[in-house]
Amino acid sequence: GFDHDKVPRTVERGGSARQLRTATMSDDEARGWKLRSFFESYLKDRKIKNWIKGKVTDDFVLSELKLVRLPGKNLADDPNFKLFQKFKIDGWLEEKATTTKAWESLGLNLLPIDRVSKTDMFKTYTRYVMAINKKASELDIDKLEGL
Numbered sequence: 475g476f477d478h479d480k481v482p483r484t485v486e487r488g489g490s491a492r493q494l495r496t497a498t499m500s501d502d503e504a505r506g507w508k509l510r511s512f513f514e515s516y517l518k519d520r521k522i523k524n525w526i527k528g529k530v531t532d533d534f535v536l537s538e539l540k541l542v543r544l545p546g547k548n549l550a551d552d553p554n555f556k557l558f559q560k561f562k563i564d565g566w567l568e569e570k571a572t573t574t575k576a577w578e579s580l581g582l583n584l585l586p587i588d589r590v591s592k593t594d595m596f597k598t599y600t601r602y603v604m605a606i607n608k609k610a611s612e613l614d615i616d617k618l619e620g621l
Contacts, residue, residue, distance in 0.1 A: 518557060526565045535561050550594040559598045563605050576602045 525535055536542075539554040549555050566576050577583055580595035590596050 522557065522561050522564060525561055526568055532558075532562075548594060550597055555594070559601055562598050563602045566602055567605060567609065573599075573603060573606070 525538075535558060539552075539557055541549055541552055541554055541558055549558075562576075562579075565571075566579075571579075576599055580599055582590050582593070582595060582599060585593065
């Protein structure tokens with residue numbers, strides 16, 4: 475393995491010497507970041523699954539994620555908005571919600587159609603439709619009965 479206490483190797487070229495950092499050190503650092511990222515992702519997924527299982531409200535999740543609806547503030551700009559989307563989408567997938575139910579749950583049915591696509595909630599809706607499409611593409615059509 476790589477010994478971090480050793481001085482990096484020296485390369486001499488044209489009478490001058492320079493030290494090179496070895497790739498191993500950055501690989502070690504990258505592994506550390508990947509491991510931390512893996513655990514953070516795992517904990518967030520567990521938290522979302524627990525929220526879905528506990529059937530908590532959107533307001534509770536928004537509060538936990540410190541997402542506040544303020545005039546002129548775009549929720550989608552907050553990094554935690556993706557976690558809220560994941561909560562909504564995974565919950566709908568769990569209950570096998572129709573796209574109509576998702577549309578209405580997000581309040582998109584209450585908006586004029588020309589304003590719908592400009593909302594943060596429409597972004598969540600489109601991600602749900604894409605998740606359904608992905609799930610459908612993974613199905614084995616030969617195993618489906620009663621079509």
